[in-house]
Amino acid sequence: xxxxxxxxxxxxxxxxxxxLDRLEARGTVRISLKQAGLDARHLTPDQMKVVLEKVxxxxxxxxxxxxxxxxxxxxxxxxxxxxxxxxGGGETPEAVFRRLAGAAG
Amino acid sequence: xHPAPSFLVWVGFLAFFLxxxxxxxxxxxxxxxxxxxxxxxxGLGVLxxxxxxxxxxxxxxxxxxxxPGPASALMVFGSVGLAVGVCAKLVFNWRVYHxxxxxxxxxxxxxxxxxxxxxxxxxxxxxxxxMHVDWAFYLRTALLVGALLWGSAEALRYWGKMRRRVxxxxxxxxxxxxxxxxxVGAFAAGFGALVGNVVQIVTGTPTTEIxxxxxxxxxxxxxxxxxxxxxxxPPAAYTRMIADRVSSSA
Numbered sequence: 272x273x274x275x276x277x278x279x280x281x282x283x284x285x286x287x288x289x290x291l292d293r294l295e296a297r298g299t300v301r302i303s304l305k306q307a308g309l310d311a312r313h314l315t316p317d318q319m320k321v322v323l324e325k326v327x328x329x330x331x332x333x334x335x336x337x338x339x340x341x342x343x344x345x346x347x348x349x350x351x352x353x354x355x356x357x358x359g360g361g362e363t364p365e366a367v368f369r370r371l372a373g374a375a376g
Numbered sequence: 377x378h379p380a381p382s383f384l385v386w387v388g389f390l391a392f393f394l395x396x397x398x399x400x401x402x403x404x405x406x407x408x409x410x411x412x413x414x415x416x417x418x419g420l421g422v423l424x425x426x427x428x429x430x431x432x433x434x435x436x437x438x439x440x441x442x443x444p445g446p447a448s449a450l451m452v453f454g455s456v457g458l459a460v461g462v463c464a465k466l467v468f469n470w471r472v473y474h475x476x477x478x479x480x481x482x483x484x485x486x487x488x489x490x491x492x493x494x495x496x497x498x499x500x501x502x503x504x505x506x507m508h509v510d511w512a513f514y515l516r517t518a519l520l521v522g523a524l525l526w527g528s529a530e531a532l533r534y535w536g537k538m539r540r541r542v543x544x545x546x547x548x549x550x551x552x553x554x555x556x557x558x559x560v561g562a563f564a565a566g567f568g569a570l571v572g573n574v575v576q577i578v579t580g581t582p583t584t585e586i587x588x589x590x591x592x593x594x595x596x597x598x599x600x601x602x603x604x605x606x607x608x609x610p611p612a613a614y615t616r617m618i619a620d621r622v623s624s625s626a
Binding site: 306307308309310318321322325326364365367368369370371372 | 539
């Protein structure tokens with residue numbers, strides 16, 4: 272199953288803007304997503320923005336990347352144009368369980 | 377003489393029966409509204425395994441000595457309900473957690489065929505109100521316990537992910553807690569069924585005739601009832617408490 276457009280875009284941009292190669296960039300983002308309880312296939316741009324603000328800076332810093340805050344802020348701002356539809360297709364368990372609350376209403 | 381379960385045993389069973397009935401019906405009403413498969417499956421699973429399957433088979437066993445005719449009718453109702461409930465639970469687990477995993481569709485089809493085969497076998501025997509240990513008993517136990525414990529493991533695994541999302545403000549704490557409650561409830565129901573059926577396999581005595589097994593099943597049923605109630609019909613004070621706990625630790 273394909274990774275989401277938000278994941279692919281951030282990895283490509285990290286590869287372009289930092290000394291990380293493709294494998295390092297994708298690995299670092301995947302580690303950040305795991306820490307955030309997210310997965311690359313169902314990632315939305317909004318979720319990626321939060322990861323860019325709260326998780327990724329620390330991981331990039333650990334990789335020796337300079338000026339991580341400005342890189343992450345720039346990526347977060349530029350996420351606006353990324354396709355909102357997650358690449359995984361179908362709905363997530365979170366969406367299903369959120370809807371089940373309708374039974375309580 | 378068939379021993380009558382004590383009042384305390386009935387409390388657990390009754391709680392499970394009533395909560396599963398209310399929750400199951402509400403989920404099916406929700407499914408009618410949303411027209412979505414997960415709601416339909418979880419509603420059928422809760423109703424089929426709980427009040428219909430478990431309730432009717434326990435009632436059939438209790439009625440077996442005094443009223444064999446109604447007992448067999450209850451057994452037909454319970455067996456069909458249980459089969460539908462287990463199939464619905466398996467489909468829910470597949471469609472919600474692993475919709476694109478190769479091979480799972482085939483396993484689910486096999487499980488449905490196995491349920492049909494067991495129903496045909498029961499019909500051939502005239503739906504005896506007390507299940508005897510035979511190939512169908514082993515298969516029924518494996519499918520019921522498997523469906524419940526698989527669902528529990530998936531919900532608890534997803535709860536772990538959701539907890540991490542809550543920490544960075546990416547998930548609703550009440551929805552997150554719903555995964556935990558559903559996991560605990562399914563585990564209690566699955567473990568209770570496992571213990572009861574293993575005891576019947578080992579001793580050869582129906583579980584409804586072993587007081588401590590009945591008490592254990594009742595306790596598991598009570599835990600499942602509380603978890604389901606808090607997950608799907610939560611009191612406002614409970615959801616406030618969950619939300620407050622997260623915001624105060626943030």
